[in-house]
Amino acid sequence: MRELFESTIERLLADLATPEYVLGCEGGEWPAELWAAVEASGFTLAAVPESLGGAEAGWADLYVLARAAGRFAAPIPLGEALLGNWLLGKAGLEPQTGILSFAAEADLSLRDGAVVGVLRDVPWGRHAQSLVAIADRNSATPSVVLLSTESAASQTLSLNVAGEPRDSLHFTGARVLACAPLPASLSVEVLQLGGALLRSAQIAGALHALLDMTSAYASERTQFGRPIGAFQAIQQQLAVFAEQAAAAGIAAEAAFAESDTLFATFTIAAAKVSTAEAASVGAGIAHSVHGAIGFTQEYSLHLLSRRLWAWRSEFGSASLWSQRIGQMVCGAGGEGYWALLTDHANQQLCTLERKSA
Amino acid sequence: MSITQFTYSRIPAEAESLRDEVREFLQNNLGDYPTTARAQSWMGFDAAFSRKLGAQGWVGMALPEQYGGAAAGPFARYVIIEELLAAGAPVSAHWIADRQSGPLINRFGSEAQRERYLPPICRGESYFCIGMSEPNSGSDLASIKTSATRNDAGWLLNGQKVWTTNAQHAHFMIALVRTGEKQAARHEGMSQFIVDLRLPGITIRPIRDLAGGEHFNEVFFDNVQLDADALIGTEGKGWDQVTAELAFERSGPERFLSCIELLKTLISAVGRQPDALQSREIGRLSAKLLTLRNMSLSVTAQLAAGEHPAWAASCVKDLGNLFEQEIPEVAQLLLEAEPRQEGGSEHAQVLAYLTQMAPSFSLRGGTREILRGIIARGMGLR
Ligand SMILES: Cc1cc2nc3c(=O)[nH]c(=O)nc-3n(C[C@H](O)[C@H](O)[C@H](O)COP(=O)(O)OP(=O)(O)OC[C@H]3O[C@@H](n4cnc5c(N)ncnc54)[C@H](O)[C@@H]3O)c2cc1C
Numbered sequence: 001m002r003e004l005f006e007s008t009i010e011r012l013l014a015d016l017a018t019p020e021y022v023l024g025c026e027g028g029e030w031p032a033e034l035w036a037a038v039e040a041s042g043f044t045l046a047a048v049p050e051s052l053g054g055a056e057a058g059w060a061d062l063y064v065l066a067r068a069a070g071r072f073a074a075p076i077p078l079g080e081a082l083l084g085n086w087l088l089g090k091a092g093l094e095p096q097t098g099i100l101s102f103a104a105e106a107d108l109s110l111r112d113g114a115v116v117g118v119l120r121d122v123p124w125g126r127h128a129q130s131l132v133a134i135a136d137r138n139s140a141t142p143s144v145v146l147l148s149t150e151s152a153a154s155q156t157l158s159l160n161v162a163g164e165p166r167d168s169l170h171f172t173g174a175r176v177l178a179c180a181p182l183p184a185s186l187s188v189e190v191l192q193l194g195g196a197l198l199r200s201a202q203i204a205g206a207l208h209a210l211l212d213m214t215s216a217y218a219s220e221r222t223q224f225g226r227p228i229g230a231f232q233a234i235q236q237q238l239a240v241f242a243e244q245a246a247a248a249g250i251a252a253e254a255a256f257a258e259s260d261t262l263f264a265t266f267t268i269a270a271a272k273v274s275t276a277e278a279a280s281v282g283a284g285i286a287h288s289v290h291g292a293i294g295f296t297q298e299y300s301l302h303l304l305s306r307r308l309w310a311w312r313s314e315f316g317s318a319s320l321w322s323q324r325i326g327q328m329v330c331g332a333g334g335e336g337y338w339a340l341l342t343d344h345a346n347q348q349l350c351t352l353e354r355k356s357a
Numbered sequence: 358m359s360i361t362q363f364t365y366s367r368i369p370a371e372a373e374s375l376r377d378e379v380r381e382f383l384q385n386n387l388g389d390y391p392t393t394a395r396a397q398s399w400m401g402f403d404a405a406f407s408r409k410l411g412a413q414g415w416v417g418m419a420l421p422e423q424y425g426g427a428a429a430g431p432f433a434r435y436v437i438i439e440e441l442l443a444a445g446a447p448v449s450a451h452w453i454a455d456r457q458s459g460p461l462i463n464r465f466g467s468e469a470q471r472e473r474y475l476p477p478i479c480r481g482e483s484y485f486c487i488g489m490s491e492p493n494s495g496s497d498l499a500s501i502k503t504s505a506t507r508n509d510a511g512w513l514l515n516g517q518k519v520w521t522t523n524a525q526h527a528h529f530m531i532a533l534v535r536t537g538e539k540q541a542a543r544h545e546g547m548s549q550f551i552v553d554l555r556l557p558g559i560t561i562r563p564i565r566d567l568a569g570g571e572h573f574n575e576v577f578f579d580n581v582q583l584d585a586d587a588l589i590g591t592e593g594k595g596w597d598q599v600t601a602e603l604a605f606e607r608s609g610p611e612r613f614l615s616c617i618e619l620l621k622t623l624i625s626a627v628g629r630q631p632d633a634l635q636s637r638e639i640g641r642l643s644a645k646l647l648t649l650r651n652m653s654l655s656v657t658a659q660l661a662a663g664e665h666p667a668w669a670a671s672c673v674k675d676l677g678n679l680f681e682q683e684i685p686e687v688a689q690l691l692l693e694a695e696p697r698q699e700g701g702s703e704h705a706q707v708l709a710y711l712t713q714m715a716p717s718f719s720l721r722g723g724t725r726e727i728l729r730g731i732i733a734r735g736m737g738l739r
Contacts, residue, residue, distance in 0.1 A: 208360060208361075211360065215736050215737070215738065218738065219737070219738070229738040230738075230739070232730070234738075235729070235730065235733035235738045235739060236726065236729045236730075236733065238733060238736060238738060239675075239728075239729035239730075239732035239733045239736070240675075240729065242360055242672065242732055242736060243672045243675055243676050243732065244676075245360050246360040246362075246363045246652065246669070246672050247648050247649075247652060247676060249360055249361075249363055250363045250364075250365055250648065250651045250652050250655055251644075251647075251648040251651065253364065253365040254365045254647075254648075254651045257365050257367070258367075266647070267647065269640075269644065270643070270644035270645075270647040270648060271648075273640070273641055273644035273645070274644055274645065274648040277645075318641065319637055321640070321644070322636075322637045322638070322640035322641040322644060323633060323636045323637045323640055324636075324640065325636075325639075325640030325641075325643050325644055326631055326635065326636030326637055326638070326639040326640030326641075326643070327631065327636045327640070328640075329624060329639055329640060329643050330624055330627055330628065330629055330630075330631045330635070330636060330639060331629055333624060333625055333629065334620075334621035334622055334623070334624040334625030334626075335621070335625070337620065337621050337624055338443040338444075338617070338621075341643065341646065341647065341650075342376070342439075
């Protein structure tokens, strides 16, 4: 399934998500044509059980979709729709066609089929038709809810550093489209973890594209009578970039591969930490090697670098996830360290009080 | 060469099932081995322990059964060695033979050489060292001058090697030497020999390292008479053979686990209630460690598939060495514990020792700049 997914999505995005198109969507323009093509290919239902009309793909296969979305800087909530529908499926709810996103940051209470509260930092919130979130997170009976965006009382619009919508939606008693208890096998953090998982793959994809672009540029650009890639200082920087891009790729792929049955919390956290670091290093080197041309709006480098700067901090920064890993690890003590690292079954992150800025 | 070479590979269940066995063995045989000794990682020398491992079938285990190996896959060996390293077991005696010399002899040696050298390697009794570097040839290995010239009895060896780890304990050296005139092509005219270190004309002098340890040596060859069958592989193809070893040498867990003992003492010293900075830094290092291990396993999968992942191995070593070298720095950042050569806590002693060892991590086995040069070449930049 993975090969078919990959070749199809790459062809589709290469055709439609051109740099001009992506740039044109920044600031909140909705890419209707691209979204229609992605939906028509069935990708938004890829994780949904076959009985509900999906492809029932596992995360190991879905990795290539999220990675491709990153590689092409696709300005659509593809990963968001995948994750949203996956969670609906887990909760036994009907999958959604149309524009679907989710909120990992939900402060929502559900009473008699209606919700009060707020969803924060919702990717493409203003464009989405419906949203998945978890209500009553701190109660004994959290629920998966599906909300219509139209039913929100108000919206607070916001854009990330790449001009992608990250909106907050306020609900004051809107009726849910559907709801079901959160399955006992899933943590109330499932959307935070899923978001981190998606962003790690997008970062890996974007870094790969950026590395290719930067090494190609180093072979073309000539100074002092030679391609700049002939200078050892440039070569060494590009080697470091390649190492980081490779680390990001394997960290993200491991997180997806280990999450097929249950979200592998430590591996996902490690992926977010590794990809965030690689994003910082890679974007820095890419700009340094490109010189001034890479600092222009006309040249498409920034489509990738600004997304790396945005995605590295979404759904938990490297710092946040590091801290959570650190608490788990210190809890096991030095003696238990290696056993913990090598045993997926026992790697359960504890929750952390989050101080918002 | 591309980063797409790195694809995630889980350790197969069969190999994974060895893990508990090794842990139990280590518990029984090394239970009271002190933390400060464990900090030596793969520089800890204990021939009796190596023989015990050999008796378990855990030395040379990837070699064919007819020579005493277990024909085990690379993942089985991986599980064994990472457990040994994570526990700080003293594996130095047989390390080079297991990792490098055994596979080299199996691959390039004659039948007679395989029959002669491999069984004692697998028993954990026969130790090897690597004779590549010379006083004027470090990174520029192709400039070596030590030479072997043909005579009636075989080959006459003259010259000098330096920084040879374990030469004072090893039975054999696999030496890269010049056997032909320096050609127009820099990488021709070199060959590899198995040198019996008891032969007349060989002088071995340990060189003390900055921490007072004696691990590496200078080795002099003064008209050393080698038999004709000391040549391993093909005359003149030494460079290609050496390059083939590098993927094994550069991608293993020893390239990022050298400071694991310090990470463990640090975690214990910090305790179960870390502050925000402590949990963040320890968590960040743990995330990196997990990622490095997955990279290293990916190279192992490539080796298992018969590929030649020298490029990917260089990535693992460079990132891995940076990680190892960062650990003493982070330890300093997180705790007011002064490093101590003597006295002080176990953590303070491990910190002192590994702070001093850390610079060598990115020298031995190829320097940072050389590795990055290899990576850049693979990317088509040179
Ligand atoms: C603990 C330890 C154990 C060792 N064990 C062995 C062993 O068992 N057998 C063995 O044969 N050798 C061994 N070595 C030697 C090791 O392989 C060499 O130290 C290494 O290859 C570097 O050579 P050098 O020390 O001569 O440094 P040099 O080659 O002189 O390098 C010095 C500095 O110059 C840089 N440099 C050199 N050339 C270039 C270039 N073209 N471009 C950019 N920078 C460059 C290097 O990266 C380095 O930073 C060991 C070394 C150590 C520290």
